[in-house]
Amino acid sequence: xxxxxxxxxxxxxxxxxxxxxxxxxxxxxxxxxxxxxxxxxxxxxxxxxxxxxxxxxxxxxxxxxxxxxxxxxxxxxxxxxxxxxxxxxxxxxxxxxxxxxxxxxxxxxxxxxxxxxxxxxxxxxxxxxxxxxxxxxxxxxxxxxxxxxxxxxxxxxxxxxxxxxxxxxxxxxxxxxxxxxxxxxxxxxxxxxxxxxxxxxxxxxxxxxxxxxxxxxxxxxxxxxxxxxxxxxxxxxxxxxxxxxxxxxxxxxxxxxxxxxxxxxxxxxxxxxxxxxxxxxxxxxxxxxxxxxxxxxxxxxxxxxxxxxxxxxxxxxxxxxxxxxxxxxxxxxxxxxxxxxxxxxxxxxxxxxxxxxxxxxxxxxxxxxxxxxxxxxxxxxxxxxxxxxxxxxxxxxxxxxxxxxxxxxxxxxxxxxxxxxxxxxxxxxxxxxxxxxxxxxxxxxxxxxxxxxxxxxxxxxxxxxxxxxxx
Numbered sequence: 001x002x003x004x005x006x007x008x009x010x011x012x013x014x015x016x017x018x019x020x021x022x023x024x025x026x027x028x029x030x031x032x033x034x035x036x037x038x039x040x041x042x043x044x045x046x047x048x049x050x051x052x053x054x055x056x057x058x059x060x061x062x063x064x065x066x067x068x069x070x071x072x073x074x075x076x077x078x079x080x081x082x083x084x085x086x087x088x089x090x091x092x093x094x095x096x097x098x099x100x101x102x103x104x105x106x107x108x109x110x111x112x113x114x115x116x117x118x119x120x121x122x123x124x125x126x127x128x129x130x131x132x133x134x135x136x137x138x139x140x141x142x143x144x145x146x147x148x149x150x151x152x153x154x155x156x157x158x159x160x161x162x163x164x165x166x167x168x169x170x171x172x173x174x175x176x177x178x179x180x181x182x183x184x185x186x187x188x189x190x191x192x193x194x195x196x197x198x199x200x201x202x203x204x205x206x207x208x209x210x211x212x213x214x215x216x217x218x219x220x221x222x223x224x225x226x227x228x229x230x231x232x233x234x235x236x237x238x239x240x241x242x243x244x245x246x247x248x249x250x251x252x253x254x255x256x257x258x259x260x261x262x263x264x265x266x267x268x269x270x271x272x273x274x275x276x277x278x279x280x281x282x283x284x285x286x287x288x289x290x291x292x293x294x295x296x297x298x299x300x301x302x303x304x305x306x307x308x309x310x311x312x313x314x315x316x317x318x319x320x321x322x323x324x325x326x327x328x329x330x331x332x333x334x335x336x337x338x339x340x341x342x343x344x345x346x347x348x349x350x351x352x353x354x355x356x357x358x359x360x361x362x363x364x365x366x367x368x369x370x371x372x373x374x375x376x377x378x379x380x381x382x383x384x385x386x387x388x389x390x391x392x393x394x395x396x397x398x399x400x401x402x403x404x405x406x407x408x409x410x411x412x413x414x415x416x417x418x419x420x421x422x423x424x425x426x427x428x429x430x431x432x433x434x435x436x437x438x439x440x441x442x443x444x445x446x447x448x449x450x451x452x453x454x455x456x457x458x459x460x461x462x463x464x465x466x467x468x469x470x471x
Contacts, residue, residue: 002205004395005176005198007124007156013175013196024094026194027062030174031069031095033192034118037172038070038146039077042116045144050078052115055107056099057084057137058091059121063148065092066174067120068099070148075102082107082114084137086121110141117145119166121152124178129153129163144169147187150180159183159382160359179203179362182395183382203362204431205395211432212471216254216422227256228421231287231314232414233305234294235264242295242320242410244271245457249414250291251275252464253433254422259284262296262305281308289315291417293322294410307332315339315420319413320348327351333372339426340374341416343409349378362386362393375426377416379409383434387427394431396438400452403441407457412437415464440467 005013018026039049046052056071058064071081072095081104085091088106100106110117121134130138130153138145145168150156153165159180171186175196181189182205218227230250235243243264250258251272258275260268261284265277278284290309296302298321306325309316310332316339318326323344326332330352333340346357349364352372357364361378365386369376378384381401385394403412415437419429443466444459445452 001210002177002207003198003201004179004182004203004205005201007178009198009201010124010175010178010196013198016197017195027065027095028069030192030194031066032073033174033194034066034148034172035070035073037170037190037192038074038116038118041144041146041170042079046115049074051080053080053082053111053113054116054118055082055084055110055114055143056118056120057110057134058086059134059152060087060090061123061125062092063123064120065095066148067118068092068095070118071104072098072102075099075104081105082111084108084110086134086137109137110143112141114141114143117141117143119145119147119152119168121166123149124156126152127155129161130165135164138166147171149173150178151184151186154180154184154186155359156180158360158362159185161185162359179395182397183361202391203393203395205397206431206435208435208471211435214424214428214432215468215471216256216419218255224257225286228254228289228418228423229257229259229287230254230414230418230421231281231284231290232258232260232417233262233281233290233292233309234296234410235262235268236295236297236302237263238297239295240264240267241407243268245407245410245461246291246294246414246417247275248272248461249411249464250418252461253415253418253468256418256421258418259287281305287314287421288423289317289417289420291317291319291413293319294413296321298324303329310336310340313338315341315426317341317343317413317416317420319343319409323348323352330372333374336373339420341377341420341426341430342372342374343377343379343413343416343430345379345409366391366393375430377430377434383438385427385430385434392427394427394434396431396434398438398441400442400445402445402452402455403438403460405456405460408437408441408460411440411457411461411464436464436467436471439470440464443467443470
């Protein structure tokens with residue numbers, strides 16, 4: 001499991017380590033890891049370290065010291081290194097002295113021939129956009145940038161950038177991941193262990209191993225009922241495809257059973273003959289969880305289907321038209337004891353919450369989860385999943401935007417529903433589903449040529465099983 005920590009938590013964990021080590025030892029430990037990561041990046045891009053030209057852009061804090069020490073280590077490995085000091089009087093004195101002693105040169109701007117730039121302007125204590133002098137330095141270079149801890153100008157907690165900021169190809173961070181490393185534009189992220197002793201945190205992220213550990217696998221005594229029966233209330237005359245996608249995703253996600261109750265039974269059965277269809281929710285028979293909303297419509301029939309699902313004592317995942325209906329009548333979900341998962345995109349969130357998501361997507365998801373007593377899966381390139389009671393929040397960076405296509409959310413809702421029916425807790429069901437959904441989207445865009453190709457919800461659905469198998 002990935003854990004994400006605030007700047008305050010990092011500083012608190014660093015304090016006893018700083019007290020127990022010689023002065024400057026922790027910084028040099030971090031800088032050595034940074035230099036090693038930069039060396040790998042140089043070898044990947046240029047084939048080696050010796051003779052390559054590196055420039056550190058140095059601010060006044062410890063990140064500037066990290067950058068100077070890393071440049072010093074690279075000098076000792078045969079690189080040529082320069083440094084731009086944005087505030088010479090406040091540059092890290094010992095780091096600067098070591099850099100100059102090793103043969104480093106202080107310059108006014110990044111050399112045009114630089115192979116790589118180190119962003120050591122601000123660290124996790126910084127806030128706000130780049131100041132004009134720093135902005136001008138980075139604007140004048142086209143060399144790839146390795147950021148120290150975070151790309152300067154990006155908020156460490158929200159990942160938002162409200163002005164000029166560094167665009168890093170690689171971000172090297174120390175001790176622990178911070179929320180920005182999931183939420184912000186950090187390029188590739190590499191974590192360097194510097195020996196911090198950190199407690200568990202409520203801000204989490206699934207890895208493939210976490211999804212694998214939780215994904216239902218039938219045992220020798222399981223049958224189609226014990227593995228979970230997913231009920232699906234989706235689709236309408238206007239949107240039968242939503243029923244096909246959401247029901248098909250539930251079929252693909254687990255080996256239990258799927259029951260469909262809606263107006264698109266003919267289209268669903270033509271694609272998924274293993275589905276058991278019923279003329280109404282009341283006639284569907286026993287299920288362990290309901291998926292309600294995709295393409296359902298917002299008329300009285302849609303509202304009746306939503307009310308039916310929410311009146312049960314079963315887990316329910318509500319998406320799309322179901323969210324529109326819920327925004328108009330939030331009392332439908334009030335007081336539910338059974339797990340409820342809501343999966344809004346930004347527009348649906350605004351209708352539910354009465355305000356835009358804003359820059360702090362974690363706070364937005366947590367606030368709505370608390371208000372409605374439901375697990376909130378806030379869609380986006382980085383999915384934020386907030387639990388209403390524990391405060392546990394999962395961040396799932398997709399790494400790409402292939403899932404941003406019509407019908408993709410219908411697929412996600414079916415996967416979540418199947419995992420709820422199999423008995424997963426709502427937050428973990430949503431987090432595991434989001435992880436596999438993003439991987440399926442990425443797989444669906446893969447083709448035999450040199451790069452990815454456009455995809456669609458149907459193709460994403462077709463790769464759900466492959467995504468699960470790849471765990």
